[in-house]
Amino acid sequence: MRLKDKTAIVTGGASGFGQGIVEAFLREGARVMIADINGDAAADLAHRCGDKAIAQRVDVGDRASVNAMSKAARQAFGQVDILVNNAGVTHLPTPLEEVSEEEFDRVVNVNMKSVYLTAQALVPHMKAQGSGAILNVASTAGVSPRPNLNWYNASKGWMITATRTMAVELAPSGVRVNAINPVAGETPLLKSFMGEDTPEVRAKFLSTIPLGRFSTPQDMGNAALYLCSDEASMVTGVCMEVDGGRCI
Numbered sequence: 001m002r003l004k005d006k007t008a009i010v011t012g013g014a015s016g017f018g019q020g021i022v023e024a025f026l027r028e029g030a031r032v033m034i035a036d037i038n039g040d041a042a043a044d045l046a047h048r049c050g051d052k053a054i055a056q057r058v059d060v061g062d063r064a065s066v067n068a069m070s071k072a073a074r075q076a077f078g079q080v081d082i083l084v085n086n087a088g089v090t091h092l093p094t095p096l097e098e099v100s101e102e103e104f105d106r107v108v109n110v111n112m113k114s115v116y117l118t119a120q121a122l123v124p125h126m127k128a129q130g131s132g133a134i135l136n137v138a139s140t141a142g143v144s145p146r147p148n149l150n151w152y153n154a155s156k157g158w159m160i161t162a163t164r165t166m167a168v169e170l171a172p173s174g175v176r177v178n179a180i181n182p183v184a185g186e187t188p189l190l191k192s193f194m195g196e197d198t199p200e201v202r203a204k205f206l207s208t209i210p211l212g213r214f215s216t217p218q219d220m221g222n223a224a225l226y227l228c229s230d231e232a233s234m235v236t237g238v239c240m241e242v243d244g245g246r247c248i
Contacts, residue, residue, distance in 0.1 A: 002229040004029035007077035009069065009122075011060050011114065012087030014041035016187030017137060020217025021084055021224045026052055028225055030082070033073045035060075037087070060087045061109030063117055070121035079129055082228045083122050085115050085159075086137040096150035104151050111155035115162055123170065132175040133228045136163045137220070140183045140243045156181075160239045167237030176236040178227045183243035185215035211244030 039057030126132030
């Protein structure tokens with residue numbers, strides 16, 4: 001029960017890594033808002049998870065939607081102790097000069113602007129209570145970029161830098177900020193990263209991961225659980241690779 005009496009918002013929480021984080025937090029005693037652009041999926045997961053989970057539809061790139069999420073969480077929980085910025089998108093593997101402006105804007109809005117908007121919505125609340133933990137789900141792509149995912153790589157590199165500067169600025173207020181850098185895993189985005197999902201492409205991708213497997217939602221849940229718990233009370237500004245050795 002490492003998160004007993006804690007409350008959390010997990011964006012993109014209805015599937016993939018987000019679902020793994022939601023389930024780990026609930027298992028350890030937290031009350032969790034599952035915030036996702038797919039409101040039906042969020043509601044379904046919340047129903048399956050029991051009365052400590054609530055659902056909220058959110059477009060993390062839209063200020064009004066993020067503010068509504070923050071307000072709903074504070075009304076439901078009284079306070080928000082943990083924010084996990086997990087929602088993310090990518091463009092398909094494409095030469096950098098051929099990525100459409102529409103795709104570029106979507107990556108920027110979901111992967112970068114969302115961190116800015118959730119910070120504006122929730123950091124004042126955390127400062128006022130003198131505590132909080134923010135976790136940004138970045139990527140190994142921001143540390144060791146792959147060709148043809150240029151603007152996705154750049155967005156995750158931005159998130160890593162944002163994590164560190166947020167940590168430095170918010171530390172005096174009692175708010176910790178960390179990130180995890182997953183390698184690609186069994187999530188809805190896997191096919192988008194690889195371009196196509198075939199045994200040959202999977203084998204090639206796995207050959208770059210020393211531990212020889214994709215990451216799982218459970219891997220991310222376990223890492224997030226540590227960084228957002230009081231066990232990590234002296235840990236801030238860390239961008240932890242959860243990648244099977246991919247970035248070595």
